[in-house]
Amino acid sequence: MSITFLTGATGFVGASVARLLIARGHTLRVLSRPHNDRRNLQGLDVEIVEGDLARPETYRDALKNCANLFHVAADYRIWVPDAAAMNHINVDGTRALMLAALDAGVQHIVYTSSVATLGLHKDGTPSSEDTPVSFADMVGTYKQSKFLAEEEVSRLIAHHKLPAVIVNPSTPIGPRDIKPTPTGRIIVDAVKGRMPAYVDTGLNIAHVEDVAMGHVLAFERGKIGERYILGGDNLALSDILAEIANIAGRPAPTIKLPRAAIYPVAFAMEIAARASLFFGPGWEPMVTIDALRMSKKKMYFTSAKAERELGYKPRPAREAILDAIAWFRAEGYC
Numbered sequence: 001m002s003i004t005f006l007t008g009a010t011g012f013v014g015a016s017v018a019r020l021l022i023a024r025g026h027t028l029r030v031l032s033r034p035h036n037d038r039r040n041l042q043g044l045d046v047e048i049v050e051g052d053l054a055r056p057e058t059y060r061d062a063l064k065n066c067a068n069l070f071h072v073a074a075d076y077r078i079w080v081p082d083a084a085a086m087n088h089i090n091v092d093g094t095r096a097l098m099l100a101a102l103d104a105g106v107q108h109i110v111y112t113s114s115v116a117t118l119g120l121h122k123d124g125t126p127s128s129e130d131t132p133v134s135f136a137d138m139v140g141t142y143k144q145s146k147f148l149a150e151e152e153v154s155r156l157i158a159h160h161k162l163p164a165v166i167v168n169p170s171t172p173i174g175p176r177d178i179k180p181t182p183t184g185r186i187i188v189d190a191v192k193g194r195m196p197a198y199v200d201t202g203l204n205i206a207h208v209e210d211v212a213m214g215h216v217l218a219f220e221r222g223k224i225g226e227r228y229i230l231g232g233d234n235l236a237l238s239d240i241l242a243e244i245a246n247i248a249g250r251p252a253p254t255i256k257l258p259r260a261a262i263y264p265v266a267f268a269m270e271i272a273a274r275a276s277l278f279f280g281p282g283w284e285p286m287v288t289i290d291a292l293r294m295s296k297k298k299m300y301f302t303s304a305k306a307e308r309e310l311g312y313k314p315r316p317a318r319e320a321i322l323d324a325i326a327w328f329r330a331e332g333y334c
Contacts, residue, residue, distance in 0.1 A: 002068065005063055005101075007070070007073035007097070008073030009031075009032065010041060012172065012176060012178070014072040016174075016176065016209050017070055017216070020213060028045075029049055031073070032050060054093055063103075068108045068109070070112070071098075071110070071112060074089070074149075075090055076142065078182050078291050080142065081274055086141050087148070091145050091149045094111070094153065102162060108219060110166075111153045113167065114146045114169060117146050118301065128301070129227050140294065143294075154225075157225045165218045165225075165228070166227035169231070170299075171206065172211045173206075173207070173208060173320045173324040174207050174324050176327065187325065187328065190248070191244060193248075197256070198253050198255070199237065199259055200295075202299060203235060203240065204233070204234050204300055204301045205232050205233050205240065206314050206317075210230070210312075210313070213312070218310060222309070230303060230306055230314075232314040232317050233314075234298075235317055237295075240321070241253050247321065247325055266285065266292055267289060269286060269288070
């Protein structure tokens, strides 16, 4: 019996990947830290291995008889008070897991990167897998860590024959965003009427279940060493908020804020957030300097390669927004 090893199954994208893999007949062994919120695993027929990406000795033995690996887990935060901790998980943890998979003889790997590692066009036209990019283009610790992690995977593919396919999800939304993600928080706040204004930026919105299907298609049809953008519709933030407002029965925000006016607020929020760490786990600022820097460019992408080579078929963004709001409401977030 072949076993598929999955990281990130307790998280947002990983939970949808787990459900699809089970539906396709995979026997799943999932990695979870001992104190993780495991609501997304409820009702799933999986074997749980308690371990940590930061400690390879906790999962190395569990990989030994696995034929497949999906590495979906990552530390995903826009505001990061400790860059070394994020790099330890996203970069060092990815490298260690891939080396352990090589040692264990794993035959097929899907590595979840991000569109954060890709280049962006100044004119807002959608970027592809081949859009030029360098580390200097990476804004903030999260993007930098994912860029370096993808470089590690690519290096292992080229020089150590790592049997990996890379997928680059855009901005997934939908059910089971238990944390929630930064985008999920925007949806919750907008439904509550806490987003009265916006900045001029844009995102590529994809249903989380379509992104999960893209992972499975990459496993079944993807080429080793290739990467595939898993996205959906490109939308201005103002249009996303208007759609949320329409579904929630609220007036859409009409105030477009200049970034220059928000930087002092972001700076003050980050100072307050750092101060909060002295009194407990702390809290994340609603707006950050890195987020404002990222918003200068429209983060638009094309999934044409995945559609052409994998058969990837994303649904309209409105359906993703509807499903996300329905789930957040049902779970009491808003």
